[in-house]
Amino acid sequence: MLWPLLLSSLLWPAVSGAQAARPCFPGCQCEVETFGLFDSFSLTQVDCSGLGPHIVPVPIPLDTAHLDLSSNQLEMVNESVLAGPGYTTLAGLDLSHNLLTHLSPTAFSRLRYLESLDLSHNGLAALPAHSFASSPLSTVNLSHNQLHEVSLSAFGPGGQGRALHIDLSHNFLHSLQQSPGQHPNPAIQSLNLAWNQLHAVPNLQGLPLRYLSLDGNPLTAVGPGDFLGLAGLTHLSLASLQGCPRLLPRGFLELQGLQVLDLSGNPRLQWAGPEVFSGLDSLQELDLSGTDLVPLPETLLPQLPALQSISLGQGVQCRRLVRGGTYPQQPGTHSQASLHCLMTQKSAARRPNTL
Numbered sequence: 001m002l003w004p005l006l007l008s009s010l011l012w013p014a015v016s017g018a019q020a021a022r023p024c025f026p027g028c029q030c031e032v033e034t035f036g037l038f039d040s041f042s043l044t045q046v047d048c049s050g051l052g053p054h055i056v057p058v059p060i061p062l063d064t065a066h067l068d069l070s071s072n073q074l075e076m077v078n079e080s081v082l083a084g085p086g087y088t089t090l091a092g093l094d095l096s097h098n099l100l101t102h103l104s105p106t107a108f109s110r111l112r113y114l115e116s117l118d119l120s121h122n123g124l125a126a127l128p129a130h131s132f133a134s135s136p137l138s139t140v141n142l143s144h145n146q147l148h149e150v151s152l153s154a155f156g157p158g159g160q161g162r163a164l165h166i167d168l169s170h171n172f173l174h175s176l177q178q179s180p181g182q183h184p185n186p187a188i189q190s191l192n193l194a195w196n197q198l199h200a201v202p203n204l205q206g207l208p209l210r211y212l213s214l215d216g217n218p219l220t221a222v223g224p225g226d227f228l229g230l231a232g233l234t235h236l237s238l239a240s241l242q243g244c245p246r247l248l249p250r251g252f253l254e255l256q257g258l259q260v261l262d263l264s265g266n267p268r269l270q271w272a273g274p275e276v277f278s279g280l281d282s283l284q285e286l287d288l289s290g291t292d293l294v295p296l297p298e299t300l301l302p303q304l305p306a307l308q309s310i311s312l313g314q315g316v317q318c319r320r321l322v323r324g325g326t327y328p329q330q331p332g333t334h335s336q337a338s339l340h341c342l343m344t345q346k347s348a349a350r351r352p353n354t355l
Contacts, residue, residue, distance in 0.1 A: 025058050027051045032063075048072070049094070056081045066092035070118070078104040082111060092116040096141070100124055109134045120144050120167070127154040136162050143169045143192070151177040152207075155186040165190040169213070176202040193217070194237075205229030213237040215262075223248035231256050239287075240265035247271040253279035264311070265290040277303045289313030301339065316343050 024030035028048040035041055043065040048055050050071045057080065060067060064086040077100060082093075090111055096118045105128040108114060114135035124145040132140060133156025140155065150173060155164060166188055173196035179185050185206045193202070194215035201219065204212070205228050212233055219241050227233065233255055238245075239262050249272050252258065258280055263269065264287045271293055277283070283304050289311045301307065301320070310318040318341040 025060070027055065028058065030061060032061075057084060059084060060086035062086050062089075064090060066090070066094075066116075068094040069098075070094045071097040074098040074100060076100070076102075076104075077107050079106045079109060082107060087111065089113050094118045095122070097121045101146075102126065103128060103131055105129070105131060108132060111135050115139065115162075117141070127151070129153045130156055132156055137164060138162050139165045141167045143167045143171070145171050147171040147173055148197075149173065149175050149177065151179065152185050152188070153177075153179040155188065163187055163189040163208075167192040168196070169194040169215075171196050173198060176204070178203060178206070201226035209233050211235045214241075215239045216242065218242040219245045221246040221248055222251040224250050224253060226251060227254045230254060233258055235260045237262040238266070239263065241269070244268045244270060247276040249273070249275040250278045251276055255280060257282050259283060260285045262287040263291055263293070264288065264313070267292065269293065274300045274303045280304055282306050284308045285310075287311040310339065312341070314343070316341055318342075 024046065025048070028046055028051070030047075031045045032042050033045070035043070042063055044061045044063050045066045045068075046060050046064050047068045048058055049068045053073050053075065055072055056069065056074065056077075058069075062085050067087075067090055074095065075098075077095060088110055091113055093111070093114060093116070097120075100119065100122040101124065103119075103124065108117070108131070112135065115137060116139045117132065117135075117137055118141045120141045121144045124142065124147060127142075127147070127150055129151060131154045137155070147168065148171075150168060155166065164186055169192045173193065175198075176193070188207045189209060190211040191204070191207070191209060192213045194213045194217070196217055198214065198217040199220055201214065201222065207230070209230055210232060212230075212235070215237050216239075219238070220243065222238070222245065227236075231254060234257055236252075236255065236258055245266065245268075247263075247269065252261070256279060259282055261280070261283055267290060269291050277300070280303070284306055286304070286307060286309070290313050308320050312318060318339040321338050321340040
């Protein structure tokens with residue numbers, strides 16, 4: 001079946017996308033969308049949510065693209081539940097808000113075209129090795145479960161070349177294990193580890209990460225080597241950390257490509273001066289709202305040559321202001337940069353301040 005051609009055609013701007021109801025398993029709802037010239041092919045969205053555990057295994061149309069099995073009090077999902085005509089070509093599967101406590105290692109082995117999988121709001125305590133390795137997944141939502149430890153091997157050796165977006169937020173993670181032996185790590189580009197039990201930045205070396213969230217974790221410190229091997233990271237969020245986290249000098253040194261850093265919501269955050277930001281040569285946006293890292297030292301801007309804006313909270317937004325002097329610039333002269341801060345609250349003074 002020419003499934004990749006079917007999926008790519010969904011992005012065509014001239015697609016008709018006509019929708020219509022079609023006969024469906026009792027209790028489920030089936031919506032068919034037609035695409036292409038003269039509606040030459042169709043894909044079906046099947047919604048079997050909120051019907052109860054008796055619904056599985058449920059027969060679905062052969063052209064089903066997305067199946068919603070959420071909120072059915074399902075306690076187990078194995079290969080037999082996700083088998084039969086229509087399942088092998090699924091691109092999206094929603095199993096959220098069920099009672100799943102474990103997964104069969106082969107539960108998704110027949111879903112060769114599965115791109116999006118939602119397992120959030122269950123009771124999963126562990127993930128079998130290579131749980132998702134058989135499918136070309138691009139998005140896996142595992143938030144709001146009972147996971148204490150996760151091995152990257154669960155996501156396979158690279159998702160058949162597809163960039164992965166993984167949500168592991170709101171679990172009980174205290175560690176993240178690398179793939180064992182010589183097995184390559186999956187191609188995870190977006191990783192949400194917010195609101196877990198991580199006391200240190202996990203070892204993420206070898207992942208092609210672009211986005212990382214560690215919000216709400218009880219990190220004790222961020223120091224040198226914590227982000228080793230993550231030079232491609234562009235967005236890092238360390239908001240609302242628990243406890244009294246410390247920012248040590250050169251703690252972000254390895255993040256030469258970082259563009260956005262969020263440190264907001266950390267009233268007890270401790271830092272060791274502007275050397276904390278050494279190496280952040282590409283940083284453009286810095287959020288310090290809800291912290292005590294103000295007033296900003298005069299030496300901050302030389303540490304952050306690409307910085308464009310800083311959020312300080314309380315309606316204060318600072319932007320980089322460069323004064324170039326005479327034009328054309330004379331040899332040996334340098335542009336001068338300062339932070340132009342504007343207080344936007346009604347109760348604050350309306351005149352701008354320059355730091």
